[in-house]
Amino acid sequence: MSEAIKYAMGEDRIPHSWYNIVADFPTPPPPVLHPGHGGPIGPDDLAPLFPMALIGQEVSTERHIQIPKPVRDIYRMWRPTPLHRARRLEQALGTTARIFYKYEGVSPAGSHKPNTAVAQAFYNKAEGVTKLSTETGAGQWGSSLAFAGALFGLEVKVFMVKVSYQQKPYRRALMETYGATCVASPSNETEAGRAILAAHPESPGSLGMAISEAVEVAAKNADTKYALGSVLNHVLMHQTVIGIEAIEQMEAADAYPDVVIGCAGGGSNFAGLAFPFIGKKLRDKRDVRVIAVEPAACPSLTRGTYAFDFGDTAHMTPLVKMHTLGSEFVPPGFHAGGLRYHGMAPLVSHCKELGLIEARAYHQNPCFEAGVLFARNEGIVPAPESTHAVRAAIDEALKAREEGKSPTILFNLSGHGHFDMQAYTDYFAGKLRDQDYDPKELEASLAHLPKLAAE
Amino acid sequence: MSEAIKYAMGEDRIPHSWYNIVADFPTPPPPVLHPGHGGPIGPDDLAPLFPMALIGQEVSTERHIQIPKPVRDIYRMWRPTPLHRARRLEQALGTTARIFYKYEGVSPAGSHKPNTAVAQAFYNKAEGVTKLSTETGAGQWGSSLAFAGALFGLEVKVFMVKVSYQQKPYRRALMETYGATCVASPSNETEAGRAILAAHPESPGSLGMAISEAVEVAAKNADTKYALGSVLNHVLMHQTVIGIEAIEQMEAADAYPDVVIGCAGGGSNFAGLAFPFIGKKLRDKRDVRVIAVEPAACPSLTRGTYAFDFGDTAHMTPLVKMHTLGSEFVPPGFHAGGLRYHGMAPLVSHCKELGLIEARAYHQNPCFEAGVLFARNEGIVPAPESTHAVRAAIDEALKAREEGKSPTILFNLSGHGHFDMQAYTDYFAGKLRDQDYDPKELEASLAHLPKLAAE
Numbered sequence: 053m054s055e056a057i058k059y060a061m062g063e064d065r066i067p068h069s070w071y072n073i074v075a076d077f078p079t080p081p082p083p084v085l086h087p088g089h090g091g092p093i094g095p096d097d098l099a100p101l102f103p104m105a106l107i108g109q110e111v112s113t114e115r116h117i118q119i120p121k122p123v124r125d126i127y128r129m130w131r132p133t134p135l136h137r138a139r140r141l142e143q144a145l146g147t148t149a150r151i152f153y154k155y156e157g158v159s160p161a162g163s164h165k166p167n168t169a170v171a172q173a174f175y176n177k178a179e180g181v182t183k184l185s186t187e188t189g190a191g192q193w194g195s196s197l198a199f200a201g202a203l204f205g206l207e208v209k210v211f212m213v214k215v216s217y218q219q220k221p222y223r224r225a226l227m228e229t230y231g232a233t234c235v236a237s238p239s240n241e242t243e244a245g246r247a248i249l250a251a252h253p254e255s256p257g258s259l260g261m262a263i264s265e266a267v268e269v270a271a272k273n274a275d276t277k278y279a280l281g282s283v284l285n286h287v288l289m290h291q292t293v294i295g296i297e298a299i300e301q302m303e304a305a306d307a308y309p310d311v312v313i314g315c316a317g318g319g320s321n322f323a324g325l326a327f328p329f330i331g332k333k334l335r336d337k338r339d340v341r342v343i344a345v346e347p348a349a350c351p352s353l354t355r356g357t358y359a360f361d362f363g364d365t366a367h368m369t370p371l372v373k374m375h376t377l378g379s380e381f382v383p384p385g386f387h388a389g390g391l392r393y394h395g396m397a398p399l400v401s402h403c404k405e406l407g408l409i410e411a412r413a414y415h416q417n418p419c420f421e422a423g424v425l426f427a428r429n430e431g432i433v434p435a436p437e438s439t440h441a442v443r444a445a446i447d448e449a450l451k452a453r454e455e456g457k458s459p460t461i462l463f464n465l466s467g468h469g470h471f472d473m474q475a476y477t478d479y480f481a482g483k484l485r486d487q488d489y490d491p492k493e494l495e496a497s498l499a500h501l502p503k504l505a506a507e
Numbered sequence: 508m509s510e511a512i513k514y515a516m517g518e519d520r521i522p523h524s525w526y527n528i529v530a531d532f533p534t535p536p537p538p539v540l541h542p543g544h545g546g547p548i549g550p551d552d553l554a555p556l557f558p559m560a561l562i563g564q565e566v567s568t569e570r571h572i573q574i575p576k577p578v579r580d581i582y583r584m585w586r587p588t589p590l591h592r593a594r595r596l597e598q599a600l601g602t603t604a605r606i607f608y609k610y611e612g613v614s615p616a617g618s619h620k621p622n623t624a625v626a627q628a629f630y631n632k633a634e635g636v637t638k639l640s641t642e643t644g645a646g647q648w649g650s651s652l653a654f655a656g657a658l659f660g661l662e663v664k665v666f667m668v669k670v671s672y673q674q675k676p677y678r679r680a681l682m683e684t685y686g687a688t689c690v691a692s693p694s695n696e697t698e699a700g701r702a703i704l705a706a707h708p709e710s711p712g713s714l715g716m717a718i719s720e721a722v723e724v725a726a727k728n729a730d731t732k733y734a735l736g737s738v739l740n741h742v743l744m745h746q747t748v749i750g751i752e753a754i755e756q757m758e759a760a761d762a763y764p765d766v767v768i769g770c771a772g773g774g775s776n777f778a779g780l781a782f783p784f785i786g787k788k789l790r791d792k793r794d795v796r797v798i799a800v801e802p803a804a805c806p807s808l809t810r811g812t813y814a815f816d817f818g819d820t821a822h823m824t825p826l827v828k829m830h831t832l833g834s835e836f837v838p839p840g841f842h843a844g845g846l847r848y849h850g851m852a853p854l855v856s857h858c859k860e861l862g863l864i865e866a867r868a869y870h871q872n873p874c875f876e877a878g879v880l881f882a883r884n885e886g887i888v889p890a891p892e893s894t895h896a897v898r899a900a901i902d903e904a905l906k907a908r909e910e911g912k913s914p915t916i917l918f919n920l921s922g923h924g925h926f927d928m929q930a931y932t933d934y935f936a937g938k939l940r941d942q943d944y945d946p947k948e949l950e951a952s953l954a955h956l957p958k959l960a961a962e
Contacts, residue, residue, distance in 0.1 A: 058583050060518060128513050129591075129886060136584075140658070158613055160886040162925065202883040203595070222677070225928035228935060229882050427684050428657040431584060431615040470617065470925040473680035480683060 059135040059301040066124055066131050071292040073327040075115035076334040081402040085371040090504050093370050100271050101278040103179040109286035126170045130159040135301035140429040147449035148458045153465045154298045163467030164321045165196030165281055168290035172279045173200035183207040183276040185269040187262030190216055190390035191223030193281030198232035211237035211265040214257035222471050237262040244268050244366040258382045259393045264366035282318025283397045291324025299328055309340060309462035311448055315440035316344040317390050319397030321466035330408050342409040345440040348488050350383035352376060352396045353411035359501050361395055374401040378497030384487055389436030415486035419443045420479040435467035436475045514590040514756040521579055521586045526747040528782040530570035531789040536857040540815060540826040545959050548825050555726050556733040558634040564741035581625045585614045590756035595884040602904035603913045608920045609753045618922030619776045620651030620736055623745035627734045628655035638662040638731040640724040642717030645671055645845030646678030647922060648736030653687035666692035666720040669712035677926050692717040699723050699821040713837045714848045719821035737773025738852045746779025754783055764795060764917035766903055770895035771799040772845055774852030776921035785863050797864040800895040803943050805838040807851045808866035814956050816850055829856040833952030844891030870941035874898045875934040890922035891930050
């Protein structure tokens with residue numbers, strides 16, 4: 053019976069600025085291209101979708117961007133989040149490794165997503181926007197934007213992937229409790245949705261489809277802007293409060309990670325923890341292995357193509373260069389967690405191309421096995437997404453035991469699983485299948501990657 | 508847009524001892540009586556059910572009882588819990604009152620219940636117990652004991668009120684993820700359960716029935732002890748960490764409450780916040796109004812009889828003097844939240860008799876209305892139980908506005924509602940009924956109060 057070890061910090065230690073990794077890259081990331089003419093996109097092209105402050109952040113090369121006081125004031129509701137040493141888990145594994153985790157599930161919405169939701173709501177409000185439209189898959193992002201919208205008095209409309217909408221009524225109820233409107237996507241409310249329903253009436257939906265619907269609503273309504281919960285540069289940057297705090301907390305623990313791990317769907321919680329450590333590696337030559345973990349059912353980093361692609365199914369978004377499974381890729385419906393986006397954040401993809409990060413893919417049963425072991429030792433039930441990071445941390449710790457080494461491992465426990473207990477029930481009942489994506493579907497999807505004049 | 512105000516404290520400020528209100532009562536509470544002979548009960552009578560350390564705490568008159576280091580070390584996972592100033596809610600109400608709340612939902616199980624679950628698991632483990640049996644209604648307690656059992660390596664068996672078992676599969680999944688076994692009560696596993704099922708095959712269950720089953724399992728198995736999540740003296744005492752921390756945090760906020768509010772089912776979260784303040788009132792003449800809020804569907808404090816009664820349906824427990832609706836009382840099935848126990852904790856009942864606390868009862872719709880207003884302003888979705896405290900705090904704040912006064916109000920936000928979103932969905936759909944208990948059922952139940960030779 054070892055003691056719980058938590059490295060808490062006072063509110064005065066909440067970071068005063070976000071970290072922009074672009075400032076430290078040895079080579080700049082590729083430009084964003086216009087979906088129509090294929091040339092580089094300008095701020096005016098993005099203005100119908102985003103407030104100018106966020107567009108400025110999207111293209112900024114400044115290393116530090118100040119966190120506005122009202123945003124930092126709301127962060128105080130749950131930040132700094134705790135860093136824990138997983139001593140009980142270490143003992144259960146009999147490992148010589150030290151395992152630390154940063155726990156983002158203490159936010160009111162239960163995950164890391166409010167870090168950017170609050171920032172996005174603030175900048176939109178500041179520029180006079182009154183309504184936000186967005187998409188959500190498993191529901192973590194939609195409920196976080198609903199939370200932020202409530203605090204800033206913004207109307208929030210969420211297009212929720214239909215299969216999740218049906219399977220996760222509690223997530224929908226959470227959004228509605230915060231005052232947001234939640235619609236199953238594909239819906240009849242948009243041209244994009246109607247087109248999909250006409251072709252595939254039984255479509256279970258996908259993030260790509262839901263993004264098309266949410267973007268369309270923003271593009272067609274002057275009072276509405278669009279908000280994205282991952283992928284974009286400014287979204288990842290808002291999440292860097294996680295890693296900035298973790299560096300200081302690790303110092304308080306007299307430690308520095310040899311390995312940093314995060315699960316990766318669009319890439320935001322992974323980047324939030326990892327980028328500040330990668331920055332130290334680039335600037336201070338402080339060595340660190342960084343591992344992105346994705347589901348084998350939706351393996352953009354490990355099986356995707358690095359190419360310019362659309363962010364959505366209806367091809368309304370700009371083209372970004374990323375590891376992609378193709379915008380028409382729909383992951384198998386049996387997959388229990390989130391992490392279902394067809395592409396990886398351009399900045400994470402760039403890190404992969406530069407050799408700054410590793411990637412691996414896991415099937416879901418070993419992840420839930422890890423999640424249960426974690427819950428019974430550390431007391432926190434991880435979100436299905438987060439179990440991917442737990443699994444990788446455990447595997448690294450077991451490898452260390454075999455090799456007789458004592459590395460320090462740090463992973464991001466991005467959220468709790470309280471809204472996802474059905475997935476645990478299915479796991480215990482042996483109902484979760486460990487199946488890869490369909491290779492034929494991947495091939496077909498990749499065949500539709502946009503052909504660019506420049507390539 | 509006002510800032511979030513949180514009064515956090517370092518881990519070094521976790522209390523080193525629990526507070527025992529019995530030391531400060533002007534008159535001692537009534538004794539506990541033996542269910543067989545009706546005379547005062549002795550430690551040996553309780554030994555089959557509880558470890559000696561907890562029996563000692565149950566009858567202690569010491570003011571302070573030290574928190575064992577292993578318990579305090581686990582408290583560090585989530586304690587000290589934050590105290591928040593509800594500035595946004597104040598502004599939404601246009602009140603001149605100051606509203607503070609202590610938030611216990613940051614624990615891994617999402618409520619205050621782990622404060623005692625961890626302590627009870629520790630003392631049982633220390634005395635060689637390997638299995639615990641318990642009951643749960645809405646599921647907050649069962650999942651908290653499952654959490655504590657996992658951390659101390661104890662097998663936990665939970666008898667869950669059948670209607671909750673069916674309506675709240677996520678709670679059951681949480682207990683199972685922590686490694687506990689969860690059975691719908693009444694069950695076929697005990698004599699008590701079989702007797703109830705024989706008489707009422709369709710029984711939805713009640714806390715009193717589930718207690719009978721859990722007590723029977725402990726009484727019949729030498730390796731198993733029983734754990735209760737509320738009502739008993741030692742349980743309430745373990746919760747006083749809430750109020751002890753709150754006093755220090757209020758001081759940091761340069762404030763002291765004029766009114767202290769908690770919801771009350773068995774009474775543990777209410778007592779946890781209120782008793783340290785009542786203690787200051789008794790010792791230091793520091794004036795404070797204390798309000799216990801209960802559901803109109805199960806109104807033990809406001810409509811019950813103050814009498815010796817059994818804690819369970821099968822009359823296996825000792826007799827305690829409390830405000831009771833009779834051990835056969837079953838609250839209406841339409842009631843959405845917890846707070847469904849037929850009796851009130853003897854120490855809380857004693858406070859009521861001494862005039863140290865007030866009590867009021869609310870219907871559920873106004874409580875959910877308050878919960879939604881709270882969520883949209885403060886960002887946290889309260890557990891259905893906790894919405895009763897929110898409602899009372901709002902009513903006090905509105906009264907202050909009318910009277911032109913500026914009281915300081917403190918309430919206990921005992922847990923989050925993430926496992927109870929169906930109740931919010933039902934509220935939005937207009938499906939929650941505001942109905943009192945059935946007076947005939949109350950009359951019939953009270954007619955069966957035990958007749959004591961001494962009375």
